[in-house]
Amino acid sequence: MITPTAAEGLFRSVFWKPEIKWVIDKVEVLNPVKWGTLRRNESETAITREMITRGHLDVNTVTQQRMTTMLKDVSYRIHAHVWVHPDAREQNPAKWRDQFHRRMRRGQTFSTPFLGCREFHADVYEPDATSPIDWTEDLGIMLHSITTESRTRKETYSWFPASVESGVMTVPRHGIQLGGA
Numbered sequence: 001m002i003t004p005t006a007a008e009g010l011f012r013s014v015f016w017k018p019e020i021k022w023v024i025d026k027v028e029v030l031n032p033v034k035w036g037t038l039r040r041n042e043s044e045t046a047i048t049r050e051m052i053t054r055g056h057l058d059v060n061t062v063t064q065q066r067m068t069t070m071l072k073d074v075s076y077r078i079h080a081h082v083w084v085h086p087d088a089r090e091q092n093p094a095k096w097r098d099q100f101h102r103r104m105r106r107g108q109t110f111s112t113p114f115l116g117c118r119e120f121h122a123d124v125y126e127p128d129a130t131s132p133i134d135w136t137e138d139l140g141i142m143l144h145s146i147t148t149e150s151r152t153r154k155e156t157y158s159w160f161p162a163s164v165e166s167g168v169m170t171v172p173r174h175g176i177q178l179g180g181a
Contacts, residue, residue, distance in 0.1 A: 001027070001029070001071075001139055001142070001162065001164065001169060002027060002074070002076055002078075003142055003143045003144075004024040004027075004142075004143070004144055004145065005143055005144075005145060005146055006115060006116070007024045007027060007076070007078045007080070008021075008022045008024055009113075010078065010113050010115075010122060010124055011078070011080055011100070012110065013109050013110055013111045013112065013113040013114075013122075013124070014104050014113065014124055015096070015099055015100040015103050015104075016110045017096065018085075019085045019087070019088035019089075019090070020082050020083065020084055020085065020088070020096050021082075022080045022081075022082065023080055023081050023082070023083050023173075024078060024079070024080045024171045025079045025080055025081060025170070025171060026078075026079045026168055026169060026170045026171060027077070027078050027079070027168070027169045027171070028076060028077040028079075028132040028167055029075075029076060029132055029133050029135060029164065029167045029168070029169070030075035030076060030077060030130045030133065030167075031073055031074055031133065032133055032135075033135070034073055035069060035070070035071065036069075036070055036071070036072040037067060037068065037069050037070070038070065039065055039066070039067050039068075040065070040066055040068070041059075041063045041064070041065055041066075042063065042064060042065075042066050043059075043062050043063055044062055045062050070116065070120070071115075074115070075130070077127045077130070081093065082096045082097050082100075084096070101126070104124060104125065104126055107125075109124070132166060132167025132168055133167045134166065134167060135164050135166070135167050136163075136164060136165050136166060137163065137164050138161075138162075138163045139162040139163055139164060139169070140161070140162065141159050141160070141162070141178075142159065142161075142162035143157060143158075143159060143175075144158045144159055144160045144172070144174075144175025145157075145158050145175055156177060157177065158174065158175030158177050159175050159176060159177070159178055160172050160175045
C-alpha cells in the first residue's frame with residue numbers, strides 16, 4: 001500500500017510551491033495487490049573523477065546485488081487537500097488546487113513522479129469512476145509523515161495504525177511519534 005508520504009510526493013511531483021503542503025486524506029485501492037521481485041546490480045560507491053581519469057572501474061570490487069520486493073501494477077485514487085503556510089502571500093487553497101488540476105490535465109510535472117525508487121516511474125492522471133477493490137485488512141503501523149526542523153535539519157517521523165476498509169485507507173490528520181524520538 002502506498003504510504004501517505006509517497007502519495008504526497010506524487011502530488012508534489014505535479015505541483016510544488018514552498019508555501020503549500022499536500023495533506024493526504026484517504027487512498028482508494030483500484031487494482032488488486034500483486035507482488036514482484038527485481039534483482040539489480042548497484043554500485044556501493046559513486047563514480048569519481050579519479051576513476052574516470054584512470055579510465056578504469058573494477059566493477060567486481062564496487063558492485064553488489066540487491067533484491068527488491070515491490071508492489072506491481074498498482075492503481076490508487078488519492079484524495080488530498082492543500083495546506084497553505086500562514087506566511088504565504090496567497091492564502092486561497094482553491095487557487096493552488098486548481099493549478100494542480102490544470103497541470104495534471106496537461107500532463108505537466110514539476111519533477112518525474114515515481115514510487116519508491118526513481119526507476120519506478122508513476123503515471124499520474126485525473127481519476128476516473130473506477131470503484132475501489134473489495135479488500136479489508138489491518139496493515140499495521142505505517143509511516144504518516146516526515147517533518148524536518150528548519151534550524152537543525154533534524155527529521156522526526158510520525159506513524160499511524162493503517163488499515164484498509166472496502167478498498168479505502170483513511171489517513172488521520174496527525175500521526176504519532178513512537179519511542180519518544
